[in-house]
Amino acid sequence: MESREVIMKHYTSSPYKKNKNLDESYQKVTTKSDSCIDRLDIFIKIEEDKIVDAYFEGEACAIATSSCSILLENCKNKSLNEVKQFIENFENMINNYPYNEEELHEAVVFKEIIKQGNRKTCAYLPYSGLKQILDKSL
Amino acid sequence: MNIEDFPMLKEDLIYLDNGATTLKPQCVIDKVTEYYTKYSANAHRGDYDISFKVDQEYEKAREIVRNFIHAKYKEEVVFTSGTTESLNMIANGFFGKFLEPNDEILITQSEHASNVLPWFRLSRKLGVVVKYIPLDEHHYVTLENVKKSITPNTKVISLASITNVIGDERPIKEICEFAHENNIFVVMDGAQSVPHRKTDVQDLDVDFLAFSGHKMCGPTGIGILYGKKELLEEMEPQNLGGGMNESFDSPNEVYLKDLPTRLEAGTPNIAGAIGLGEAIKYLESIGMEKIEDYEKNLRAYAINKLILIPHLDILNIESDSGIISFNVTDVFSQDVAYYLNKYKICVRAGNHCAKILKKETGVQNSLRVSLYFYNTENDIDNLVELLSNKEKIVEGIL
Known part of the structure; x- marks a missing residue:
C-alpha cells in the first residue's frame, strides 16, 4: 500500500476512533498544538504494565489524525517498555537520527511528509500525548 | 493596487491572511531602518541632537495618529504594544478602578479573545457580570438588541467595530448615542476596522478605542489606546517605572507625569511608533x-x-x-x-x-x-x- 493510501485509511476510517463511552479504567490525555488547531484526546487502558486498549477522538488534520491511529495500533497489546521504544524509534526518524524502519511498521509513512514545514509537529502530536501517560506509568 | 510598494509581493506569494497581520510597504521598512541606522537613541532625553530627533519623530507619529482617527487632543493617543494591551489597560486600568459587584459588561459571542478575557478576569476579581448581546440570524449586532440587553446595572459595552470571523460592522455611532443617554461607556475594538476604513472618534463619540499597527502596514508590537481625555486622566497606569514619573521620595510621595507619557512607562517601542506613523501616512496617500x-x-x-x-x-x-x-x-x-x-x-x-x-x-x-x-x-x-x-x-x- 502506498503511503498516501495508508494515511487516508487511518484518517477516514480508523478503528481506534472512540465510538463508545469508556469507563474510568481508561486514562485520558489531551494533546494539542500551539501553532495550529489540532487537538486530540487519547484514551489508554493499562493492565499489568501492558496497554490492552486504546482510542482517540478530537479534531485534527489528516496527518495528526492518521499518525494517532497508527500509533495506537502499534501500542495495543504491547508492554509500556515496548511502546516507549516504539516512540523513541519514531522520534529518531523525525529528527534524522538512525532508526529501525521495520519496527516502525506503518508509522514509516510519515518519513517524507515531515520534511514539509509544520507537518513534523502534526505527525508527532499524538506521540507527545502518549508520552505523558507513559511518564506517569513507567 | 499598489502591489509594487510591497517587497513581499515581489515573490509569487498570494497573501490572504490580512486579518492576522499585513505586509509592510518599503517606505515603512525604510523608516524603521532609518531610526536604527541614523538616530537610534532613547526618547525623553533632549540632551543631544539624535535624542532630540527621536522625540520629534516619536511625537510626530503621535500627531499623525491623532489626525488619522480625528482625536481632539494629542494626549488622548497612547502608544501600546497593540490592541490586546490597549484593551487590557482599558479593562483593568479604568474599569477595574470603579466597577462594583453586579455591574454589567456587555459584549458579544463573536468578540476576539482580547475583548473577552480581560472582562472575564474583572468578573472573577470584582464580581462584575459579563453578558452577551444576542446576535441576529446573520450574527449581526442590532441597536434593537443592544437596547434589549441593557439593565440599570450595565456600565460598559465593549465591541469590535468589525469582527474578525464574520466581518460584520457594528452600528457603533448609534450604540454610543444610546449608551451615553444611559450613562454607559462604549469601548471599541478597532483592530479589524481602523486599517480598512475611515475612523472618526469624535463623530462616533466612543469613549475608548484600541487598534494595532501591524494590521495596517505598520510594524508589529505597536498599537494605540485612544481614550477621551477626562477618562484617560482617571486611568490607573498598569506599568510604573521610568519615563512616566515626575518624582518620588517614598511610597506615598510618587508624582506622575501628565498624559499620555504617564501611561507609557519604560522605553517605548520607538521604531514601532515611528513606523506606524509612516504606515498611516502611506494609507492616507492612497x-x-x-x-x-x-x-x-x-x-x-x-x-x-x-x-x-x-x-x-x-x-x-x-x-x-x-x-x-x-x-x-x-x-x-x-x-x-x-x-x-x-x-x-x-x-x-x-x-x-x-x-x-x-x-x-x-x-x-x-x-x-x-x-x-x-x-x-x-x-x-x-x-x-x-x-x-x-x-x-x-x-x-x-
Whole structure:
C-alpha cells in the first residue's frame, strides 16, 4: 500500500476512533498544538504494565489524525517498555537520527511528509500525548 | 493596487491572511531602518541632537495618529504594544478602578479573545457580570438588541467595530448615542476596522478605542489606546517605572507625569511608533475611502465566484468587510490551508481567537480569507481555481 493510501485509511476510517463511552479504567490525555488547531484526546487502558486498549477522538488534520491511529495500533497489546521504544524509534526518524524502519511498521509513512514545514509537529502530536501517560506509568 | 510598494509581493506569494497581520510597504521598512541606522537613541532625553530627533519623530507619529482617527487632543493617543494591551489597560486600568459587584459588561459571542478575557478576569476579581448581546440570524449586532440587553446595572459595552470571523460592522455611532443617554461607556475594538476604513472618534463619540499597527502596514508590537481625555486622566497606569514619573521620595510621595507619557512607562517601542506613523501616512496617500471601496468590490468579486462552488460552505455570504469564512465540506479546515499553502496561498485555518463564536454559529473551525488593498482579482481567481476541484483538494492535503 502506498503511503498516501495508508494515511487516508487511518484518517477516514480508523478503528481506534472512540465510538463508545469508556469507563474510568481508561486514562485520558489531551494533546494539542500551539501553532495550529489540532487537538486530540487519547484514551489508554493499562493492565499489568501492558496497554490492552486504546482510542482517540478530537479534531485534527489528516496527518495528526492518521499518525494517532497508527500509533495506537502499534501500542495495543504491547508492554509500556515496548511502546516507549516504539516512540523513541519514531522520534529518531523525525529528527534524522538512525532508526529501525521495520519496527516502525506503518508509522514509516510519515518519513517524507515531515520534511514539509509544520507537518513534523502534526505527525508527532499524538506521540507527545502518549508520552505523558507513559511518564506517569513507567 | 499598489502591489509594487510591497517587497513581499515581489515573490509569487498570494497573501490572504490580512486579518492576522499585513505586509509592510518599503517606505515603512525604510523608516524603521532609518531610526536604527541614523538616530537610534532613547526618547525623553533632549540632551543631544539624535535624542532630540527621536522625540520629534516619536511625537510626530503621535500627531499623525491623532489626525488619522480625528482625536481632539494629542494626549488622548497612547502608544501600546497593540490592541490586546490597549484593551487590557482599558479593562483593568479604568474599569477595574470603579466597577462594583453586579455591574454589567456587555459584549458579544463573536468578540476576539482580547475583548473577552480581560472582562472575564474583572468578573472573577470584582464580581462584575459579563453578558452577551444576542446576535441576529446573520450574527449581526442590532441597536434593537443592544437596547434589549441593557439593565440599570450595565456600565460598559465593549465591541469590535468589525469582527474578525464574520466581518460584520457594528452600528457603533448609534450604540454610543444610546449608551451615553444611559450613562454607559462604549469601548471599541478597532483592530479589524481602523486599517480598512475611515475612523472618526469624535463623530462616533466612543469613549475608548484600541487598534494595532501591524494590521495596517505598520510594524508589529505597536498599537494605540485612544481614550477621551477626562477618562484617560482617571486611568490607573498598569506599568510604573521610568519615563512616566515626575518624582518620588517614598511610597506615598510618587508624582506622575501628565498624559499620555504617564501611561507609557519604560522605553517605548520607538521604531514601532515611528513606523506606524509612516504606515498611516502611506494609507492616507492612497485614501481610506478608496481602500474601503476597493476591498468591498474585491470581496463581491470573490463571493460571486466562491458561491458557485458547491462543496463550499460559506459562513458569511453577506459581510461589510473583506473577510470571508468558509469550509470545504468534509475536509478539515487545516488540511485545506496546508493544500493552499502548496500553491503559496496564505489563508488562516482555525477558530480565529473568537472561541466562543462556535456556540453561536455551530461551526468549530473554518478557513478565513481576509483581504487588503494589495490583493487582486488574479489572487481570487487563483484561489477559486484551487478550491473548485474537490478531488484535487483531497488529493492535495498530503
